[in-house]
Amino acid sequence: MAKNIQAIRGMHDVLPEQSARWQFVEQHIRDVLGVYGYKEIRLPIVERTELFKRSIGEVTDIVEKEMYTFDDRNGDSLTLRPEGTAGCVRACIEHGLLHNQTHRLWYFGQMFRYERPQKGRYRQFVQLGVETYGMADADIDAELIILSHRLWQRLGISGSVELQLNSLGTLEERAGYREQLVDYFSAHSEQLDEDSQRRLLSNPLRILDTKNPEMQALVEAAPKLMEFLGAESKAHFKGLTDRLDALGISYTVNKRLVRGLDYYSKTVFEWVTTELGAQGTICAGGRYDSLIEQLGGKPGHAVGFAMGMERILALLENRQDLGDSQTVDAYMILVGESAQRAGIILAEQIRDSVPGLKLQMHCGAGSFKSQFKKADKSGARYALILAEDEVSNDTISIKFLRTDEEQRTVSSAQLIELLQD
Ligand code: ATP
Ligand code: MG
Secondary structure, eight states, X not given: OOOOOOOOTTXXXXXXHHHHHHHHHHHHHHHHHHHTTOEEOOOOSEEEHHHHHHHHOTTSHIIIIIOEEEEOTTSOEEEEOSOSXXXXXXXXXXXXXXXXXXXXXXXXXXXXXXXXXXXXXXXXXXXXXXXXXXXOSHHHHHHHHHHHHHHHHHHTOGGGOEEEEEEOOOHHHHHHHHHHHHHHHHHTGGGOOHHHHHHHHHOGGGGGGOOOGGGHHHHHTSOOGGGGOOHHHHHHHHHHHHHHHHTTOOOEEOTTOOOSSTTOOSEEEEEEOSTTTTOOEEEEEEEOHHHXXXXXXXXXXXXXXXXXXXXXXXXXXXXXXXXXXXXXXXXEEEOSHHHHHHHHHHHHHHHHHOTTOOEEEOOSOOOHHHHHHHHHHTTOSEEEEEOHHHHHHTOEEEEESSSOOOOEEEOHHHHHHHHHO
């Protein structure tokens, strides 16, 4: 026998019994985004490699070691998107959406990163991305956080997540800070791991983002970027925290929060949970005004976030009450060839007349007993039974699978009436 071909490591199937949960979460997300006036944008999965190098930054984990990059047949270097923001900005510039306009956008999509697969960390995973353009003030930064907060409430996980905030200031403010940071880390260079040694010159801020537990104390004691911010950056940050305070959304200021990508300025934030072990960040984002220019657009404003869908799903794992929105309402049992022929027509009539009803018709012959078992297992409330008697009398029997109500034999018109209630 031929050997089975299996899925690629770190890339997972979502099986039918799990997809109802995905739909539950996706539906709430769509609802909440609609409530705030956000519109969907759909973007390609593959982009030019250059786009990610220029936006995410050459000296980041993603670009250094996590991208799925390959040459197209004509020699162009292409990459499976590791995140959505770069493609979104690329599209908005390309289609002229960033001139004197404001936009509130969202997308769902598969992202690809060559990471070590573990719980909550995969090589293909799904993000919800939310991106806004053309708004400079802190009110839009606040809106994004308020919106995600409402989503946690809807999903019933607001008790499991905590908000962390920081401000990265402007590029200039970071330049001054960078010098101090290099001095500090150079003075303790013997404590730096290999990655951090390398970053000391290329991208010292990224050292703050290290996940190496042995470096935590060193990083904890490092100079804080917050102390290098100018008046405008400080006022912007206060504009954000004032609004969150006014709405009673609690947060902690995490002065070490720098995020793993290069393009942020001013606001950065993460929603984290302690319930998922090391992979605790379920949603992360911030302001990335400078990325628009970096990708060839006119100076502009941008704030957004990305949410890791698998991690949200993992948080909801223990919720039994989500129900299965895919369970059918009725299961049609067809015994005998004439019933099979008549049933396919009757099923269509029912679907025409009762559009909301989920009706599954048995396909393939089988004894009444075996079909009835399937009807019961389907979770349907009704079994609709068509056997020889019913066909010759032009009737159908309905059996109530979840209540004591007695089985009845009725005309198809009566059945439709009954199902419409
Ligand atoms: P981490 O610090 O966990 O590696 P990150 O900073 O690389 O995250 P972002 O690029 O900001 O993550 O992506 C936003 C969100 O997408 C993360 O907070 C997380 O929820 C999710 N995410 C990122 N990488 C993965 C992955 N490999 N598998 C599953 N989810 C992921
Ligand atoms: Mg990462």
